[in-house]
Amino acid sequence: MKKQNMFFRMITASLLRRRSRMLVALLAIMVGATILSGLVTIYYDVPRQMGEQFRNYGANMIFLPAGDNDGISSSDSDRALADIDKNNIVGVAPYRYETVLINERPVIAAATDFSGAKATSPYWYVTGAWPSESGQVLVGEDIAELYGVAQGDEMTVSFVPANTSEVSAEKNADENTKENEKSMKFTVTGILDTGGSDENYIFISLQDMQALTGESAAYDMVELSISATQDKLESYADKIGKDVSAVSPRLVKRVTQSETTVLSKLQSLVLIVTVVVLLLTMICVATTMTAVVTERRKEIGLRKALGASNKSITGEFMGEGMMLGGIGGILGSVLGYFFAELVSMNVFNSSITFQPLLIPVTLVVSVAVTAAACLLPVRSATDVDPALVLKGE
Amino acid sequence: MFFRMLRGALFRQKGKMLMIAFTILLGASLATAMLNVMLDVGDKVNQELKTYGANITVKPKESSIMQDLYGISDDGDIQNVHLLESELGNIKTIFWAFNIVDYTPFIDTKVTVGSDTEAKLVGTWFNHHLELPTGETLDTGIANLRTWWDISDGEWIDEQKGNSADTAMVGKALAEKENIKVGDTINVSSTYGTQALRVAAIFDAGGDEDDYIYTSLAPAQKLANGEGFLSSIEVSALTTPDNELARKAAKNPAALSVSQYETWYCTAYVSSICYQIQEVITDSVASPVRQVAESEGAIMDKTQLLMILITIFSLIGSALGISNLVTASVMERSNEIGLMKAIGAKDGSVLGVVLTEIMITAIVGGVAGYFVGYGFAQVIGQSVFGSAIEMKVIVIPIVAILILAVTLAGSLPAIKMLLRLRPAEVLHGR
Numbered sequence: 001m002k003k004q005n006m007f008f009r010m011i012t013a014s015l016l017r018r019r020s021r022m023l024v025a026l027l028a029i030m031v032g033a034t035i036l037s038g039l040v041t042i043y044y045d046v047p048r049q050m051g052e053q054f055r056n057y058g059a060n061m062i063f064l065p066a067g068d069n070d071g072i073s074s075s076d077s078d079r080a081l082a083d084i085d086k087n088n089i090v091g092v093a094p095y096r097y098e099t100v101l102i103n104e105r106p107v108i109a110a111a112t113d114f115s116g117a118k119a120t121s122p123y124w125y126v127t128g129a130w131p132s133e134s135g136q137v138l139v140g141e142d143i144a145e146l147y148g149v150a151q152g153d154e155m156t157v158s159f160v161p162a163n164t165s166e167v168s169a170e171k172n173a174d175e176n177t178k179e180n181e182k183s184m185k186f187t188v189t190g191i192l193d194t195g196g197s198d199e200n201y202i203f204i205s206l207q208d209m210q211a212l213t214g215e216s217a218a219y220d221m222v223e224l225s226i227s228a229t230q231d232k233l234e235s236y237a238d239k240i241g242k243d244v245s246a247v248s249p250r251l252v253k254r255v256t257q258s259e260t261t262v263l264s265k266l267q268s269l270v271l272i273v274t275v276v277v278l279l280l281t282m283i284c285v286a287t288t289m290t291a292v293v294t295e296r297r298k299e300i301g302l303r304k305a306l307g308a309s310n311k312s313i314t315g316e317f318m319g320e321g322m323m324l325g326g327i328g329g330i331l332g333s334v335l336g337y338f339f340a341e342l343v344s345m346n347v348f349n350s351s352i353t354f355q356p357l358l359i360p361v362t363l364v365v366s367v368a369v370t371a372a373a374c375l376l377p378v379r380s381a382t383d384v385d386p387a388l389v390l391k392g393e
Numbered sequence: 394m395f396f397r398m399l400r401g402a403l404f405r406q407k408g409k410m411l412m413i414a415f416t417i418l419l420g421a422s423l424a425t426a427m428l429n430v431m432l433d434v435g436d437k438v439n440q441e442l443k444t445y446g447a448n449i450t451v452k453p454k455e456s457s458i459m460q461d462l463y464g465i466s467d468d469g470d471i472q473n474v475h476l477l478e479s480e481l482g483n484i485k486t487i488f489w490a491f492n493i494v495d496y497t498p499f500i501d502t503k504v505t506v507g508s509d510t511e512a513k514l515v516g517t518w519f520n521h522h523l524e525l526p527t528g529e530t531l532d533t534g535i536a537n538l539r540t541w542w543d544i545s546d547g548e549w550i551d552e553q554k555g556n557s558a559d560t561a562m563v564g565k566a567l568a569e570k571e572n573i574k575v576g577d578t579i580n581v582s583s584t585y586g587t588q589a590l591r592v593a594a595i596f597d598a599g600g601d602e603d604d605y606i607y608t609s610l611a612p613a614q615k616l617a618n619g620e621g622f623l624s625s626i627e628v629s630a631l632t633t634p635d636n637e638l639a640r641k642a643a644k645n646p647a648a649l650s651v652s653q654y655e656t657w658y659c660t661a662y663v664s665s666i667c668y669q670i671q672e673v674i675t676d677s678v679a680s681p682v683r684q685v686a687e688s689e690g691a692i693m694d695k696t697q698l699l700m701i702l703i704t705i706f707s708l709i710g711s712a713l714g715i716s717n718l719v720t721a722s723v724m725e726r727s728n729e730i731g732l733m734k735a736i737g738a739k740d741g742s743v744l745g746v747v748l749t750e751i752m753i754t755a756i757v758g759g760v761a762g763y764f765v766g767y768g769f770a771q772v773i774g775q776s777v778f779g780s781a782i783e784m785k786v787i788v789i790p791i792v793a794i795l796i797l798a799v800t801l802a803g804s805l806p807a808i809k810m811l812l813r814l815r816p817a818e819v820l821h822g823r
Contacts, residue, residue: 024721031713038706046699053695056688057445123687195450195683253599257541258444265441266696269777273430273700276769277707280423284714287416291409291721343702347695 011319021292026328028288029366032281033332037362038339039274041355045340046270049348050263051227055090059120059223060255061233063240066248071096071218076246081224083239088232090225091119096209097220101158101181102202107143109157110201111209114138120225121194127151128190134208137186140199144191151188157202158183159212184212230256282369289373293317297381304386317378318371325370329363336362398746399753409722413751414758416718420711421762421796426769427704428788434700437778438693439631443494444540447627448685449667451476454676475622476677478610483673484628485525492661495533495629497521500610502617504581512567514581514606516613519550519557535607538627539598547575547594550609557609561590566603568595581606585618628670628679632663634690639664643681708795715796716803719751723807728820730808735816744808751804752797759796763789 063080065072077094093116100109114130128151131138137157139149149155158181186208192198210216226233233256237249303313337354344352453474476498484496497518504514518534525531536549545565550557563573573579577592590608597603614620635643642649642657643664649657657665663686667679726747733743767784774782 021721021724024717028714028717031710035707035710039703042699042703050692050695053692054688056691058684121684123683125683125687193683195681195686251599253541253543253597254446258442258446261444261540262438262441262692265777266438269430269434269773270699270703272773272777273427273703276426276773277423277703277710280419281707281710281714284416284419284711287412287419288714288718288721291412291718294409295721295725339706343699343706346702347698 007316007319010316011323021295022324025289025292025324025370028285029325029328029370030332030335032285032369033329033362033366034335034339035281035332036278036365037333037336037358038343039277039336040358040361041337041340041352042343043267043270043274044355045344045352047263047267048227048353049344049350050266051259052090052348052350054259054263055225055227056122057255057259058123058252059093059225060252060259061224061226061237062250062252063219063222063224064248064250065218065220066246069218069246071220072222072247073218076244077219077222080240080244080247080249083243084224084226084236085228088227090227091116091223092225093117093120093223094206094219095221095223096206096217097201098159098209098213100202100212101160102143102147102155108201109209110198110203111206112203113206114203117203117223120223123194124198125193126190127193128188131189131203131205134205134211135184135186136189136204138190138192138203139188140201140203141191141193142199143202144188149188151190153188154185155188156183156185157204157212161213182212182214184208230260282365285366285369286373289321289370290377293321293374293377294381297377298390300378300381301384301386301388301390304382305390310382313382314375314378317374321370321374322367325367326363328370329366330359332366333359333362399749409725410750410754413718413722414754414761417715417755417758417796417800418762418765420715420799421759421792422764422766422769423711423762424708424792424795425763425766425788426773427700427707428791429766429770429782429784430773431697431700431704432785432788433774433782435693435697436631436783437774437780438696439689440494440780441778442685442689442692443537443629443631445685445689446538446540446682447495447497447629448632448663448682448689449628449630449670449679450682451626451628451670451674451677451679453624454678475619475624476626476674478614478621478623480674481623481626482523482526484626484670485523485527485529485531487666487669487673488658489630489661489666489669490527492631492666493628494631495537497534497538497627498610498623499625499627500613500617500619500623501625502583502613502619504583504606504616506567506579506581506606507571510567510571512581512604512606514583514608514613514616516608516610516617518610519552519607521552538629539602541599542602543597543599544594545597547592550593552609557593559588559590559608559612560593561606561608562594562596563592563607564603564605565595565597567606568592579606581616583616583618586615588612588616626674626677628666630663630666631661632666632686632689633661634694635662635664635687638662642668712795712799715799719800719803720807723747723751723804723811727811727814730811731814731816731818731820734812735820740812743812747808748801748804751800755796755800759793762796763792766792 063072063077074094081089081092093112096111098109098111099106101107114132117124118130126138137155144150147155160181186204192203226236228236230251233251237251240247240249300313340352344350453476478498481498484490484493487493500516502514504512506512520532520534520536523531523533534552550560550562561579563579567573573592573595575592575595578589579592580587580589582588590606590612614622638653638657639662642662646654646657646668658668663681667681670679671677730743730747770782770784774780
């Protein structure tokens with residue numbers, strides 16, 4: 001008991017007496033531990049955060065009507081959605097397509113839920129505003145050019161029920177279809193630029209489409225943007241295929257496959273950078289510790305001359321080193337978390353996930369590195385005859 | 394005398410100086426590797442993002458509306474609205490030609506397969522070998538632009554093997570419907586003729602393309618009655634993420650001032666590349682595929698920012714480590730400095746000797762560190778991207794200034810402090 005007390009007293013006294021030198025060592029360990037915990041936290045969180053960025057590419061799964069069904073009813077779509085983990089769903093946009101007439105020319109009108117479309121197609125570039133209420137329409141750029149409409153203009157959209165032919169209705173519109181034709185006035189809130197075929201459509205809300213056609217038909221397609229790996233998406237698709245027979249889920253290969261390739265590259269980039277930085281930092285910490293201990297060769301020689309055993313000297317130095325390592329490790333893991341948080345806020349605008357397991361890991365690594373760094377110089381100092389050490393070389 | 398002292402210090406304290414040099418080497422190599430990777434990561438990620446396919450489509454003026462409004466045109470309007478195959482080479486002559494990674498022409502037409510199934514037939518390049526007028530060569534085609542296609546049976550058509558004439562790749566959905574197998578010969582016909590095509594592969598694209606037939610340009614042009622004509626070109630270009638200027642320019646380049654126009658034209662924005670393509674292809678409209686172009690910008694920005702922050706952080710870390718060690722090693726020499734002062738050395742000359750010593754060590758460590766860092770950067774480049782990291786010259790002065798500043802910052806305050814001490818006290822041991 002007494003011996004242990006003495007041991008601790010000697011360690012703390014030596015740390016406190018040589019304050020400035022020990023601060024130097026502590027600072028080095030702390031920087032090392034900060035880099036360790038910060039970088040590893042970032043490494044673990046990057047796939048999740050980057051994955052969210054990849055959702056910019058839009059939908060990675062679509063629901064199509066299975067078999068000969070004409071559409072997906074909203075209840076079937078909801079049942080299918082229930083199979084997917086809610087937290088992973090970034091957006092869901094149901095679509096219903098009908099051919100409508102504008103100035104007696106057929107145009108494809110897509111009815112959708114605009115908040116959903118915004119989430120599944122973040123790359124859509126709208127000049128003006130998204131429709132927010134009934135009677136508003138978003139017009140594709142090509143259509144806008146064709147009809148010469150701009151934001152704020154009104155356009156009349158008419159619909160001819162399905163039993164009359166759709167495409168050829170343009171010229172041979174007979175009396176009968178004229179009677180069945182329903183019209184609605186829409187205000188253009190924005191022009192849509194996507195660089196794809198969507199520019200040839202007009203977009204209205206599902207409710208307006210129902211009012212225009214007078215029937216609440218099912219969805220033709222549901223677009224989903226899910227933040228998950230390709231394997232996970234495949235398992236979702238399998239499950240939905242089994243559970244809901246009316247829905248045929250399909251992965252958008254172009255998005256899922258490419259995402260897997262690029263994301264794995266990015267992840268291994270961060271991994272390798274982390275490993276290289278860590279390796280160099282650890283060596284840096286070790287050299288600093290070695291320098292600090294080597295400086296004290298005289299003290300080691302003096303103790304030996306006074307009769308201390310090699311073992312007790314080594315033990316004491318190691319104790320000191322481990323204590324420094326422990327304090328540095330704790331400070332470092334706290335600082336590292338803040339560092340990771342700072343990076344995450346700056347880059348991704350979102351908070352980083354705290355990895356509780358990293359605190360013990362950082363502690364163990366910093367204690368081990370400092371102890372190993374102390375061990376070598378102490379060994380070499382104790383091996384030498386005290387008289388030689390005290391004389392100086 | 395100065396040099397003798399210097400040599401003495403450097404060689405007598407070999408171990409200690411080596412350790413400082415080693416730490417500086419580590420710091421310098423870390424800085425070199427991280428800076429190089431950071432500066433090159435944009436290009437590398439940009440290359441990786443090419444797996445998403447083309448980011449620019451070129452179509453004939455006025456075509457898009459007519460084609461899409463009336464469904465696939467079967468009235469042979471390729472005669473009226475088309476791009477010219479002969480102009481394809483021009484794309485590699487624009488200002489940003491170097492940034493164009495891949496481009497592929499398409500010509501589509503409606504055909505009848507077998508008895509009476511209608512399908513879309515697309516003529517294109519698979520892995521076409523191009524000899525450019527500039528002397529460059531380029532292998533391009535849909536093998537690069539449709540990397541996500543899954544070949545469920547057979548093999549990609551290889552144009553360089555020379556057996557690609559009159560072969561076709563058939564989409565999975567169509568193949569199932571028509572019971573087409575690899576090795577079969579299918580007869581496709583249009584109003585302008587009939588063509589027998591050998592099926593080289595069945596592919597799964599996970600989209601509309603599963604219902605299409607892909608073949609070389611020549612047979613498709615014959616079936617469409619449009620020899621030498623194209624219906625669209627897809628271009629995959631390395632681009633810079635859009636900013637305000639690029640958005641303004643995309644709407645109307647004429648609205649820019651002369652200097653803005655020059656900046657825009659000479660930056661690889663997707664809109665300026667589109668504009669330059671339109672200049673060299675007659676009657677064309679080149680438009681960015683927003684799905685790809687916008688997302689690329691977002692992902693590249695994020696990756697670059699992430700790397701910059703990690704780099705800054707590790708630079709701060711290694712700077713602290715180096716200056717720490719330098720301070721420690723100067724403090725250690727209080728005896729020596731005391732002795733020098735006691736025998737009459739001036740503060741200035743003491744400072745000079747100690748600083749020169751440390752600077753020599755720093756330069757040796759820094760130069761060695763640069764080359765070690767070069768190695769680390771290549772390890773990262775090869776293992777992650779499978780290609781070398783380009784070493785930027787700008788990194789050398791940055792690392793040099795960094796190392797010198799850090800060693801100075803680490804040693805100066807310590808030396809100043811020691812000089813303030815009285816020699817007698819120092820020599821006595823505090």
